[in-house]
Amino acid sequence: MPVEKITSLHNPRIQSIRALIQRREERRERGWFVAEGVRLVEEGVQAGWQAVMALYSADLSARGQALLPALHAQGAEVFEVPASLLKQISDTETPQGILTVFARRVYSLPEPLDFVVIADNLRDPGNLGTLLRSAAAAGAQTVWLTPGTVDAFSPKVLRAGMGAHFRLPVQEVSLEWMRDFRHQHPGMHLYLAEAENGTPCWDTDLTQPLALVIGGEAEGASLEMRALVDGNITIPMPGKSESLNAAVAAGILLFEVVRQRRQAP
Known part of the structure; x- marks a missing residue:
């Protein structure tokens, strides 16, 4: 199938993609x-997410090229662009030759x-991404993001x-x-992960319906969120460290949930 080419940085579609990459407000408004990259686009296509538009360069790998028919079949606009142009708009140092605009899904x-995970005041992109990866691996049903995340x-x-x-499912919640959720779901326990002043996670019943709250790296959870939780849980640390990276701590707690539930009668 013939593919249209874009060569100018000032093309309206290129400018639209740049805005989506750079501005949270644009992503929220457009949905x-x-x-970027072969693996991420591949994951989106295989999971059936709706692709809106895709750009690729001639140096795209064979694995990436194999994605183009599926993108076309979804009705996405697919354009070939010079590798130099893709590098100009990419958020990565070494683009892999493809980026795709996907439409967000709306979940119930x-x-x-x-089994819910709540990220509250988590500001580091790497930590949040790692948290999402761990939550998916542990079988969490959804991750909620509060303001400030x-x-x-x-x-x-x-x-x-x-x-x-x-x-x-990843959702922003106020x-x-x-x-309101706490009022409507009194059987759901909310536990805040803290470095100290909490019940050790091994001694907490994590087989019951729960939401695990992971607070921000510097200041922890917000006062508003602290007022909603049922209690704090900690990870016992026999070493001399005062705390763990937020994403690392979340991973340990998530798989403690998995361990307890697998061993439950």
Whole structure:
């Protein structure tokens, strides 16, 4: 199939993609985001996410080239661009020859709801992406992001997530929504991960319906979120470290949930 070519940085479609890469407000308003690289685009296509537009360069690998018919079949606009132009708009140092605009999915709450992760005030893109990857691997049903948390669909978070976004419902929620949720779901326990002053995770019953709250790297969870939780849980650390990286701590706690539930009678 003949493919249209774009060669100018000032092309309206190129400018639209640049805005999606650079601005959270643009992503939120359009309901679109940009996935860069063969693996991420492959994950999105295989998971059946709706592709809106794709750009590729002539140096795209054979594995990447194999994605183009599927993108065409979805009705996405597909354009060939010079590698130099792709590098200009890319958020990566070494583009892999393809980027794709996907439409975000709208999710309803899973039922029954019993394993939720909440990122509150988490501002580091790498930490959030790693958290999403761990949550998907542990079988969490959904991840909620409260105000003050970095945009889950920013390029850096997407890369760190390694495709988790396409396998896991990720939703932004307001603190008012969280308060309403607590009122409507009294059986759901909210536990805040803390470095100290909490119950050791091994001694906490994580087989019951729960939401695990991971606070920000510097200041921890917000006061509003702290007012909603049922208690704090900690990871016992026999060494001399005062705390763990937020994403590392989340990974340990998520798989403690998995361990307890697999061993439950």
